[in-house]
Amino acid sequence: MQRRDFLKLSAASALTAALPIGGAHAADAIELPMYYPVAVGGPIAKIMDGYAAAFHQANPDVRIRPIYTGSYQDTTIKALTALRGGGNSAPKMAVALAVDIFTYYDQNVLVAADDLAKGDKAWLDGFYPAFLANSRMADKTWSVPFQRSTPVLYWNKAAFKAAGLDPERAPADWNEMQDYARRLTRAHNAKSITDWGVQIPSSGFPYWLFQGLAIENGQARLASVDGTATHFDSPETIGALEYMVGLARKNGVMPSGIINWGTTPQDFFKGRCAMMWTTTGNLTNVRKHAPFPFGVGMLPKHKRYGAPTGGGNLYVFNNTTTEERAAALRFIRWVTAPEQAADWGMQTGYVATSPAAWNTGALKKYVAGFPQAAVARDQLQYAEPELSTHENQRVTKVFNDALEAALTGQKSSAAALHEAQSKADAILRRYRA
Amino acid sequence: MAAIAPVLPRAKALYLGDHLVAWLLIAPALLLFVAFTLYPAAATLLQSLYSTPMAHRPAHFVGLAHFQQMLGDPVFRQVLGNNLLYAAGSIPASVALALLMALLVDARIPGRGFARMAFFTPTVLPLIAAANIWLFFYTPGYGLLDQLLHAFGFAGHNWLGTPSTALWAVTAVAVWKQAGFFMIFYLAALQQIPPSLREAAAVEGASRWHTFRRVVLPLLGPTTLFVLVNAVIGAFSLVDSLFVLTQGGPDNTSNLLLYYIFQNAFQFWDTGYAAALTVVLILILAAASLLQFLFVGRRTHYQ
Numbered sequence: 023m024q025r026r027d028f029l030k031l032s033a034a035s036a037l038t039a040a041l042p043i044g045g046a047h048a049a050d051a052i053e054l055p056m057y058y059p060v061a062v063g064g065p066i067a068k069i070m071d072g073y074a075a076a077f078h079q080a081n082p083d084v085r086i087r088p089i090y091t092g093s094y095q096d097t098t099i100k101a102l103t104a105l106r107g108g109g110n111s112a113p114k115m116a117v118a119l120a121v122d123i124f125t126y127y128d129q130n131v132l133v134a135a136d137d138l139a140k141g142d143k144a145w146l147d148g149f150y151p152a153f154l155a156n157s158r159m160a161d162k163t164w165s166v167p168f169q170r171s172t173p174v175l176y177w178n179k180a181a182f183k184a185a186g187l188d189p190e191r192a193p194a195d196w197n198e199m200q201d202y203a204r205r206l207t208r209a210h211n212a213k214s215i216t217d218w219g220v221q222i223p224s225s226g227f228p229y230w231l232f233q234g235l236a237i238e239n240g241q242a243r244l245a246s247v248d249g250t251a252t253h254f255d256s257p258e259t260i261g262a263l264e265y266m267v268g269l270a271r272k273n274g275v276m277p278s279g280i281i282n283w284g285t286t287p288q289d290f291f292k293g294r295c296a297m298m299w300t301t302t303g304n305l306t307n308v309r310k311h312a313p314f315p316f317g318v319g320m321l322p323k324h325k326r327y328g329a330p331t332g333g334g335n336l337y338v339f340n341n342t343t344t345e346e347r348a349a350a351l352r353f354i355r356w357v358t359a360p361e362q363a364a365d366w367g368m369q370t371g372y373v374a375t376s377p378a379a380w381n382t383g384a385l386k387k388y389v390a391g392f393p394q395a396a397v398a399r400d401q402l403q404y405a406e407p408e409l410s411t412h413e414n415q416r417v418t419k420v421f422n423d424a425l426e427a428a429l430t431g432q433k434s435s436a437a438a439l440h441e442a443q444s445k446a447d448a449i450l451r452r453y454r455a
Numbered sequence: 456m457a458a459i460a461p462v463l464p465r466a467k468a469l470y471l472g473d474h475l476v477a478w479l480l481i482a483p484a485l486l487l488f489v490a491f492t493l494y495p496a497a498a499t500l501l502q503s504l505y506s507t508p509m510a511h512r513p514a515h516f517v518g519l520a521h522f523q524q525m526l527g528d529p530v531f532r533q534v535l536g537n538n539l540l541y542a543a544g545s546i547p548a549s550v551a552l553a554l555l556m557a558l559l560v561d562a563r564i565p566g567r568g569f570a571r572m573a574f575f576t577p578t579v580l581p582l583i584a585a586a587n588i589w590l591f592f593y594t595p596g597y598g599l600l601d602q603l604l605h606a607f608g609f610a611g612h613n614w615l616g617t618p619s620t621a622l623w624a625v626t627a628v629a630v631w632k633q634a635g636f637f638m639i640f641y642l643a644a645l646q647q648i649p650p651s652l653r654e655a656a657a658v659e660g661a662s663r664w665h666t667f668r669r670v671v672l673p674l675l676g677p678t679t680l681f682v683l684v685n686a687v688i689g690a691f692s693l694v695d696s697l698f699v700l701t702q703g704g705p706d707n708t709s710n711l712l713l714y715y716i717f718q719n720a721f722q723f724w725d726t727g728y729a730a731a732l733t734v735v736l737i738l739i740l741a742a743a744s745l746l747q748f749l750f751v752g753r754r755t756h757y758q
Binding site: 125 | 590594613722723
């Protein structure tokens with residue numbers, strides 16, 4: 023491997039010496055296959071290819087080859103399978119879920135971002151700390167924030183007006199949200215409520231939005247930093263779940279049972295729910311499709327403000343040579359630089375990852391014309407890392423199952439969460455020192 | 456190829472030549488069978504006896520530990536139970552519906568071509584795409600089902616989000632998906648039945664029901680066996696809609712064996728346990744096919 027690269031390198035330098043023409047570089051460019059998922063609407067693939075081309079133009083000796091690999095989950099499946107198989111077709115980099123850090127770490131396939139940056143601490147410190155939190159473990163930073171999101175509250179200003187509420191103000195805290203929701207809930211016929219006050223979607227991965235409630239209730243982290251312990255049955259977590267279950271089952275201001283993640287924006291557009299919690303990644307979608315004026319607010323506070331972060335980071339794998347690592351770092355620094363991060367945020371709806379990006383002229387102008395876009399940024403100071411542990415998917419599933427059991431009324435919040443905690447303990451025990 | 460054999464002088468060479476030709480002829484099929492069926496099955500069986508390899512802990516022999524783990528795994532018991540309900544719901548319903556539709560479009564009804572196409576369409580649609588349509592049928596409030604209920608003054612229902620209905624909602628999609636496919640086989644079989652048999656029954660004064668029960672249904676026997684085997688396989692392998700509709704929720708109430716295998720293999724990366732679950736799935740399918748050939752097959756009348 024190394025010898026071949028040495029030969030390649032000497033061949034390249036020989037060529038450079040013989041033919042000092044720009045075009046000759048391209049043929050010997052370092053090629054870096056990069057897997058990436060598409061998790062939101064919009065022409066992500068086109069943007070990604072455009073970035074790779076623009077980067078190659080500025081850096082003729084490196085060629086990033088973006089390879090679309092499906093959902094986040096598909097991307098991790100394909101990357102780990104290809105890395106196990108080895109060979110030249112395996113990816114050298116990937117965009118993957120920030121919370122999959124333990125999955126990759128436990129498979130021993132990563133190069134730490136610190137090691138890539140070779141002591142340039144200032145660069146990594148330029149990102150929002152809330153986004154970096156999910157990259158850190160074992161005293162190192164393993165991935166670089168890229169396509170990040172956080173949940174916010176969207177509200178229908180027309181419905182607020184109709185219910186006699188101030189259409190320009192989001193509910194500030196839990197009590198106010200419940201009170202607003204009560205006033206916004208309407209029945210279309212005697213048997214059925216069809217216009218709900220609020221929807222907090224709970225299908226597939228209920229833990230993410232629920233985490234917002236848990237943080238607001240004082241449980242800042244659901245798992246320890248080293249990913250070996252969870253806090254699923256703390257009084258704060260249980261209290262948060264009781265509030266969420268109560269919205270539906272006690273107060274009747276949210277549909278009971280599981281609320282579908284995918285149809286919730288549609289419910290919002292059709293006036294079937296006046297407030298919805300969902301990702302900032304939906305901002306462009308809502309802006310395009312909502313047939314009424316809408317507002318975007320921070321998640322309402324309780325004991326404190328709070329929201330989890332979400333989304334994907336850039337990872338570099340350890341099947342890379344020294345030269346490839348340097349080239350990967352160049353691309354990562356280029357694509358996360360303020361101008362580029364601002365462009366990515368505006369084109370996709372993801373939250374630009376550094377304060378410097380929000381200070382660029384382009385993003386300032388965008389926010390001036392569309393102030394809703396800045397809510398996610400302002401909420402970041404209260405944000406906490408997303409739930410992430412060793413055997414992340416298995417532990418998260420245990421937690422999701424418990425939330426679903428409580429939301430559908432099969433178990434009490436406390437019973438479901440105590441059970442989840444003991445299951446998580448059983449899974450994580452062997453990772454504890 | 457066969458023409459070469461008689462030219463060879465000795466009987467032994469003839470014998471060998473025949474064997475060689477025979478092996479050559481089945482080689483392509485055999486190769487595919489070994490590569491894509493036999494080898495994966497054997498590899499799965501072997502893997503199920505080894506632990507899941509980790510970065511710092513390579514796979515080691517654990518014997519039947521995974522199967523023991525299964526006995527104490529409440530989710531496994533639940534998905535197995537769910538899968539039996541799913542099979543009990545989807546197999547009879549889809550086979551009966553297929554037969555009914557085949558009888559309908561075999562008769563001379565107006566718009567027969569259109570009806571045949573409409574019944575067959577679900578088979579052609581990719582299940583993921585179809586499930587996205589069903590997602591909006593089931594949507595509480597303004598979904599097709601709830602709109603129907605509201606029109607008649609009933610309360611709506613959260614079909615996919617309630618433990619008591621999630622599994623049945625998923626089962627209905629499977630029936631809808633499979634019935635059209637089975638209908639094609641019944642339709643072909645119905646058209647193979649010689650008209651003289653029905654005429655003879657009519658001359659004897661048999662009622663339409665009697666003709667169907669005593670003449671048509673027995674002649675459809677081999678088709679029914681084939682369809683049943685396929686329906687059983689479908690009940691354990693047709694789980695794509697779960698990815699869109701429920702992800703196995705709420706709290707595993709609509710989770711099925713194959714989806715649980717997927718979760719273990721590709722979400723939890725527990726390949727050893729997933730292999731053991733796969734062995735169980737293979738055993739269930741093999742046992743089901745064997746039982747059908749033994750009991751239903753024996754009573755099947757082949758023309």
